[in-house]
Amino acid sequence: MAKLYHVPLSPFCRKVRLSLAEKKIEVELVEERYWEKDPEFLRRNPAAKVPILRIDGKTMAESAAICEWIEEKYPEPSLMPRSADARYEVRRLVGWFDDKFHNEVTSKLLYERVNKKVMKLGFPDSGNVKSGAKAIKYHLDYLAWLLDHRRWLAGDTMTLADFAAAAHLSSLDYISDVDWNRSEVVKDWYAKIKSRPAFRSILADQVPGFPPPAHYADLDF
Numbered sequence: 001m002a003k004l005y006h007v008p009l010s011p012f013c014r015k016v017r018l019s020l021a022e023k024k025i026e027v028e029l030v031e032e033r034y035w036e037k038d039p040e041f042l043r044r045n046p047a048a049k050v051p052i053l054r055i056d057g058k059t060m061a062e063s064a065a066i067c068e069w070i071e072e073k074y075p076e077p078s079l080m081p082r083s084a085d086a087r088y089e090v091r092r093l094v095g096w097f098d099d100k101f102h103n104e105v106t107s108k109l110l111y112e113r114v115n116k117k118v119m120k121l122g123f124p125d126s127g128n129v130k131s132g133a134k135a136i137k138y139h140l141d142y143l144a145w146l147l148d149h150r151r152w153l154a155g156d157t158m159t160l161a162d163f164a165a166a167a168h169l170s171s172l173d174y175i176s177d178v179d180w181n182r183s184e185v186v187k188d189w190y191a192k193i194k195s196r197p198a199f200r201s202i203l204a205d206q207v208p209g210f211p212p213p214a215h216y217a218d219l220d221f
């Protein structure tokens with residue numbers, strides 16, 4: 001069986017978990033406290049990052065590369081459109097969420113509030129939290145703009161772009177940092193994606209010291 005070294009609220013790990021689950025690939029989850037830099041873990045990935053996926057005799061790192069590998073090896077159900085233009089748009093949006101959104105929002109809210117405590121790195125920096133809280137509004141408005149023009153984030157079908165966005169937002173949702181009432185289309189999109197069976201595993205995550213909010217597992221909000 002495949003094995004995924006992960007931490008529960010990491011959006012990068014969640015994106016890979018969603019891809020695996022959508023394709024019904026069974027996986028054993030192994031929690032890896034990557035910041036402790038266990039030598040065995042560093043041997044698997046000298047970059048000292050999760051996720052790491054062991055599958056088909058291979059050990060792989062970097063969530064975007066992993067998801068594209070899964071897509072090529074296990075093409076059904078498809079999470080990538082066929083045309084070059086449409087594939088470009090998926091990759092652009094995956095980059096948007098894993099880079100821009102991550103730097104401006106996830107790292108400023110989730111990492112300040114949760115990761116710092118778990119890793120014993122001190123208290124949240126209030127300036128960072130303030131800037132994350134401001135930036136998420138802009139990003140939710142961008143999502144709303146996309147969804148005013150498309151059924152899913154990158155076009156007519158659900159793709160890795162939706163999983164990248166949902167991975168980040170679901171982690172932030174765990175600490176109640178998403179104002180779902182800011183936009184009906186974004187709320188509807190998230191309800192739609194959250195109701196997929198692939199989402200079950202991540203909705204069951206628990207982080208000691210951070211109980212999920214009451215609304216977290218409620219599919220209808």
Ligand SMILES: O=C(O)/C=C/C(=O)CC(=O)C(=O)O
Pocket residue numbers: 010012048049050051061062063064098
């Ligand atoms: O696999 C990726 O795309 C990226 C993973 C990370 O950046 C993991 C971390 O080191 C982190 O979440 O801080």
